[in-house]
Amino acid sequence: MATVAPSGEGRPKILVFSTNNISDPGIDLAGSQHMNYSSSVKVISIPCSGGINPNWVLHALEAGFDGVFIAADGGDCAYLPDCTTRTARIAERAQGMLKERGKDPRRVKMAAICSVCSEPFVSHMRQFTEALSKL
């Protein structure tokens, strides 16, 4: 019996941290509009991007992901008024941890994705996939 090919064989594996109420709808919209992006992109949803533990980012890269994309809530965050700054700080901390371990900090990327940001999401995924292939 043929085994299932590892998804998107050869393409960089990207983990996206996305949020239930803000970036998830944007990513959903990309699918609803039948926009294509690499099937090696996989999403874990959480309530707020200000709650991402940098250790998770590190864990993902150590477990075999090639890159981690943090979909930040930006100014739309319903929980934290300073969500953007917090999320940026988390991304920086994760990058710092990577550097300490001799990994390329460019494997972590953050950008605000809003609930209708289907286009920006897909173009971020294209760019990140490309950038990671070159690392």
Next chain:
Amino acid sequence: MSGKRIGAFICHCGGNISDYVDEEKVRAAAEKESGVAVAKTFIFSCSEAAQQEMIRTIQEEKLDGIVIASCSPKLHLTTFRAMAKRSGLNPYMYTQVNVREQCSWAHRHEREEATGKAIHLVRAGVARTRLGVPLTDLRIETTPAALVVGAGVAGMRAALALSDIGMAVYVVERAAEVGGRIPRWGRMFPNDRDGAEMIGTLLQAIRGREGITLFTDAEVVGKSGSVGDFSVVVRVRGVEEITLRIGAIVVATGFDPYPPKAGEFGYGLPGVVTLPEFRELVAGANGQIRYGDREVRNIVYVYCVGSRQAATEGHPHPNLYCSRFCCTAAVHTALLANGIDDGVNQYHLYRDMRTYGKSEILFEEAGRKGSVFVRYADDAPPVVERPDGGLLVRVRDGLLGGEEIGIPADLVVLVTGMVPRENANLVNVLKLPIDAGGFFNEIHPKLRPVETVIDGVFVAGAAQGPKTLAESVASSMAAVSKGAALLLKGYVDLPPLVAKVDTERCTWCGECEKTCPFDGAVEKVRQGEKEIACIHPALCKGCGGCVPVCPVEAIDLEGCTNAQVKAMIDALVREAV
């Protein structure tokens, strides 16, 4: 490992998923996952028949957790949680995996890859469920009293409706008088009732209710507690402080008319007024419209002032939205002017005429009564000047091939939009989220249009965004029914997806308390010898903001614990076997 018995249900969604993903392969892979006792496919999982079969399976197989791979949780998370509950399963032992929007629809030309991805996603869902624990909603008893902030039309109608339902109601109005904006503007569309008269009627009704307490010249200065049982502090006339116990809050603090900048479309020149200013003039007119000591013959309206603005270098945060009431308000005001003086000439310089719904009839009528409509292009706004004592408006007529025309005017009316009222104190006290334009933000514009992320706090009227009176009152009635539904039940069940502290690990560094923006959610407590953090489930919003700041990973967000996220990550990269 955990000895859980998990069911994995894979949905075809008609062909929406199964056309692009090999469902049988996904099912077979799911079946092999540790902890999975049964894996099935369904044509439409959300159908009643499928739900019945799932319930049967859960009961017969004695499952203690399920994963449904289907559409976005936005659609059916609550459906399936309710189904889980009906089957006797703990609703929080259910994980929804999105293999439609985030898989089949996004990878339609790569069946094999999409199938592989779906398998990974299902495994991650199983991993999350494997580490899940049954959770119970937090039940809080509610106080059958409501607070309405702002006594404009929206707030006054809300107070009466809440009182109709039997709630005790407190109304807090910042100004000395009730009524908000409309008492000064005379007759209002759509039925030409006088604003002051409407407010008079509402005030009389409110005064006649024993259950309504009205505070004017008052402000909310403190709030504690949580949904169903808030305690708010109201400061009356700047001094006296009163504490009220209430279960829900309706915020109806209204709007400000957009204040044009000096020079914006000639604002500041004599004879250039805003629509609200013109409304006062019209409301006070007697047989003739006068400005200063002169009779007004030619009126030019410039639409979209302060609305639908473009971002420019000098103006990086424009009002992008349409204020929606203003096209109709301007057309209606023109009809009022016609009614006072048949001889006025009125020119409407507009971008798009948005007299939507029944208001289109007013637009038609204004045309019949002689109003002239000139459409200008976004990149060629009218110019208002005062070359030699009289006002002149120059505009390129978009419908006449861009030919420039000059209209002499006695009065130029800037049809100004709505902006949020200055309300920094209230925002701070209630912790209300605001949108990009500064209006209060609802949770979801379509599905939860009057609820905010602060449970028990609802928004109504123009405080939420530009609205007409009818729309303001409609949203106010929606806020009332959501609020009353909450309070009449007598209790609220809060989703328990909040942060919890591992008391063994916590060393009380205080970082979580410092980072949490919600008053009282994190508190230092003593446990035996040790001081530790305690997170109050009813006050924690479940944002997880404290998770990354804890140096010892002592904080976990229920449903999204450190262990669960890491297990999901592992499942997402593990190669197929």
